[in-house]
Amino acid sequence: MMVLAALPLSACASSTNIGLNETHAASEMEQARGDKDTQITLTTGALEAKARAKIVQLEMLMEQARAQNIDVTREETTIWFANEFLKFANWDENNQAAVEYAFSQYRYWADESKERAAAVPDFQRKEVHNILDKSIAEMRQILSGEVQRRPVNKVDWQNITVADNKILSGGRPIFLYDYFSKSVGRPLTDKDVYNDHLGAIYHGGQRLYDVDHDRAINSFLMNEDGSWNEERLGYLTEIPDTNVGFLYFWNMGIPKWVEQREPEVRKGRSLFTGYDIDNPLVRDLWGKIIRKTGAMTKGKKVTQLGFVMANEPHWFSEKGHWTAPFQEMQEISSYTRAKFRLWLKNKYSANIGQLNKNWGTNFKSFDKVEIIVPISRETRGKPIWYDWSRFNMDRSIDWFSYIQGELHKVNPDAHTSIKIMPNMFTENARSHGIDYEALTELTTMIGSDAKATEGRLLRETEPQNWESKYSYFWEELSLSYDFMNSVSPEKIHFDSESHFLSASGFRKMDMTPEYVRNVYWLATLQGMDVNTGWFWARDPDGSFEDRLEGTLNFFDPALAGSFVGSVNQQPQVANAVTQIMYDMNSFSEEILALREQRRPxxxxxxxxxxxxxxxxxxxxxxxxxxxxxxxxxxxxxxxxxxxxxxxxxxxxxxxxxxxxxxxxxxxxxxxxxxxxxxxxxxxxxxxxxxxxxxxxxxxxxxxxxxxxxxxxxxxxxxxxxxxxxxxxxxRPDIILSEDNGTAHKGVTWRAVKQSDGSYLVNALNIGINAAKLSLKKRDGSLLNATDMMTGKKLGASFEIARNGILLLHVEQK
The missing domain is CATH 3.40.50.880 (Class I glutamine amidotransferase (GATase) domain)
Structure with a gap:
């Protein structure tokens, strides 16, 4: 495995302008970048000094642009990230032991922790050079008139309207962005972490892993005697009523008094739902908590995006599943068993003989039916597997229907979503208790937790199927998004933990900004209205957030290794996320028109x-x-x-x-x-x-x-x-043809006819190679395309780079 010290600057550099199409500014960028070989060998002090000189250079260009009434929001963000990551690099250099320990907690890189920790400060400094070089080159193109771009449609975080199927800011559609569980320990009003560059959505799950100081709605809010824990309730009421936000129902813990009264309460637990959802005391407790907190927060801006009713719910109940060490569904309670028996009685219309025929059993009555959970994988395809798996889904639907119903008793207009991992749908496993369609239909917003990767999962030793055809793994994202939007086409889609930048089984230190731009555009085109990415864990001084300081020992060990290789160490990635959100918000009407197409x-x-x-x-x-x-x-x-x-x-x-x-x-x-x-x-x-x-x-x-x-x-x-x-x-009455040198198509595209007879066309290249494209009408008429993001005339034939994005205005010749 290549360590950071072995990464040349060119491995992290790109010929793509942030905010511009990939093919337009390579020469200017090389000119702005200077001698790359010299840059690589600069000392740490010289790397920072030269970066700061480039910041001054960019600021001078920005002053010229302002004098011409040219929007420089994109450049302001680049400079903000440059300054932040220069600071972060210095912190990492001065705290090598802490950084090395953080690397050691990620199992795939643990053996290289010392080398990686030593390399990461200068890696970040060189990436700062890259984002500045690109921004300088782009600013020169703007000033010369070679490129025209739209001003950024900035989010007004304090004045958001949540409409039926879109988010509005200043009356225009807007796509909201932020990071999940951002810089835990910082106040929500801290402008160093809540701003246009990182996003400014207030969320009550900011301190999710610290139960004693948890802003999320959890089981500890009510005491055994029915009184309320006023201190913990105060964590909700202290959230400023200024910015758009959301709240979590956090289901990990259960009070000791509940366990004492209900010894079975942990039976049937799952990884992130730490109790039996069929337990009557649990349901009574949560009903009261939801009604109390739902009434308290009614009408507050922090609930504009609603209540996320669960974090990554699943109840995998098959033997040998990876969730078994977390005690997920290793046994079921008497309540679940009784509920299953009643379900079977209804399913079989009280005909025990039919059940016995299907199962190959001889139960005397439904109240005598037994089943071993976790269930053997060998039963898949047999009636007993189907009955248990279907019941497991139905009981989770019942749980979520109950808690949503309790919320709507006191706050009927409250939005809801469930942060469901899309691989519950896209992968083959089905013992998990998640009916993706039913839960998407149930909630008022679509909820998800999608993953995409620019590279192979690190646990895989053999090439994955997608690698020979595509530049990144997009199956989970696209398949699930299209399914959810088919189920609920009029709902806002809130991806409350997007894993496009890193995941427990995936890291890539030389992640390309082109991939970042492409995957966020693809997700938004396919329905994503709001996303909070995993995750921002730097405090403003560069240190790790509160949870990640000291000894890292979590119930979910994935958190311990989550910092290294994340966006928190990659200036190009962090900058690219915000830049692509700026670009999409500048073309929000066009993106909505493209994604609201009929599905023939x-x-x-x-x-x-x-x-x-x-x-x-x-x-x-x-x-x-x-x-x-x-x-x-x-x-x-x-x-x-x-x-x-x-x-x-x-x-x-x-x-x-x-x-x-x-x-x-x-x-x-x-x-x-x-x-x-x-x-x-x-x-x-x-x-x-x-x-x-x-x-x-x-x-x-x-x-x-x-x-x-x-x-x-x-x-x-x-x-x-x-x-x-x-x-x-x-289908569209225009044809986009592609030649990418392979037998597989790699450009996904859409076309919408405009009222004046022209076409709006979007092309995204997720193929493994660059591609030559050509446009014509089905009747053979020739067309001319203009790149809407740069103003450049492309004609009827043009190229799109690997991970390229083209938003085109197309007219007949």
Whole structure:
């Protein structure tokens, strides 16, 4: 593994201007950068001195720009980060023991902790040079008139309107940004950490891991005698009523008095939900706490973005899962067992004989039914696995329905979301108790905790599937976002812990700003309205936040190693995050127009197949990936979507490798055909069984609609071609062609026709190579494109860099 000391400056440099498209300013940047080889060999003192000279140089250019009424918000942020990271580098250099210890806590780098700690101060200083070089080059282009850019649409953090499906600032759509659990220990009014550069959303989870001083809503707010812990309630009331914000329901702990009264309360706990959600005392306690705090905070700005009802909930209940050492679902309580028995009785219409037939058992009655939890993975695909997994989902739906209901009793307009990790949907596991569709539908906002990585997960020793085709791992982000937005298209999407920059299993010290810009743009294009990234843990003097000082010993060991290799040590990454948010907020109307497009093709999703099949989501992604680069957003259909949404919102439903569906799902598909809908199915094995693997004798009937059954086995190409043909009228009437030197497309694009006949086109290159693009109308007419971010004329053919972003105004020649 390469250590930081081995990273040359050029490995961290880029030919991309912050705020500009990648292809426009390489020569100017090289001129501004100066002699790179000389820069690398500068002493620490000289590195800082030269950086400060560049700050002065940039400030002089900014004065010229101001004199011409040119907005310099982007440059102000670059200078702020430059000064901060020069300070941080000095702190790291003067506190080598602390930095080395921090590196030692990240298991993948522990053996190199000394070398990495020694290298990181100058690494940061060199990255400061990079962001200044790029900003100087860009400012020169702006002043020369070579490039025109829009002024930044700055967030007015104290005057935010939360509309039905968008956030507004000054009447314009805005995308909010911040960092999760930012600089724990700092007051919310500290301008050094709450500002335009880092974001300024107030959140009550700022001190989540310190129960005694927790601003989040937790189990310790009420005493055993029913009185309130006024000191802890005070942590909520002391939050300034100035900035937009949100509050957490933090579910880790449970008071000792509850454990004494309910010895089973820890049975059925999960990693971040430290108690049994079926326990009646827990439900009573939380109901009272939610009603109290919901009433206290009603109408406050800190709840404008609502209440996050759980942090990364899941209840993995299969043997051998990685959550077992955290005591997740290692046994279940008598309350859960009784609830399961009642669920089974209702599911089987009180017919114990049918259950025994399915399970291969001989229980005398439903109140005698037993099950071993954690359940064996060998039972997947069998009725007992389906029944337990489906019940595990239904009981979590019941829990979240209850706590949301208690909140809405006292604060009916309160927004809610759940910070669900999207891999609960995109990965194949299904013993986790998370019904992604039901919980997305339940809450008033979409909630998520998405991950993307510019590189392989560090625990992987073999190449991952995406590496040969794409510049980064985007599957979890895109697949989950499109599914959630198909379920709830009119809801604001709040990603309250985005892991685009680092995750427990991923770090990359030479992360490129191009990747950062691309992934934030992609997430926003696919629906993200608010994000708080993981995470900002520097105090203003450069030291670590309160939680990360001293001995690091947490229940969740991932936190101990979370600082190193994060945004807190990467000036280019930190600057790129804010710069891309500035750019997107300058084009917020255009981005909304692009993402609110109709989804002409809907992939049918069945939780029934996902529960039963070991690789259903792997197969579902095959179909999704094949359509992702065709000029329109991919959509999903489910039984509920078909029943509740206007079926005219799409042209065709695609059914791919979906063998198991319930009778209710089958009936919904038939009703869609009865109403004149169109279905394309891969082969007769899809829809062939019910949830218990019993063969279905009924077949879909075209009725007033149209059904095409391809009878192909693994012929994804024919499946895709048939879908595109059937949805031709719903696709853009322009064509973007791509040549990237591979057999795989890598540019995902969208086009919206404007009222004047022109087109708004967005192209994002997530492919492994740069690509040559060309635009034309379907009737063969030629087109001219203008880069809206730079004002440059591109014509009908042009290039897009790896991780490039193009927002184009396209007119007919």
């Amino acid at each position: 093709i809907r992939l049918f999703y069945s939780e029934t197949s996902a529960i039963n099949k070991p690789y259903h989501m792997t197969e579902a992604f095959e179909a999704y990936e094949s359509l992702f680069f065709e000029g329109f957003p991919v959509g999903f259909a489910t039984q509920k979507i078909i029943e509740k949404q206007d079926n005219r919102n799409w042209d065709v439903i695609a059914i791919y490798k979906t063998q198991y569906v319930t009778d209710a799902e089958f009936v919904a598909l038939q009703a869609y055909l009865n109403g004149g809908g169109t279905i394309i199915m891969d082969n007769m094995s899809s829809l062939s069984m019910n949830e218990y693997g019993v063969a279905r004798t009924a077949k879909l009937n075209a009725s007033k609609g149209k059904i095409i059954i391809l009878n192909g086995i693994n012929d994804l190409g024919a499946f895709k071609a048939s879908l595109l043909k059937e949805a031709a009228q719903g």
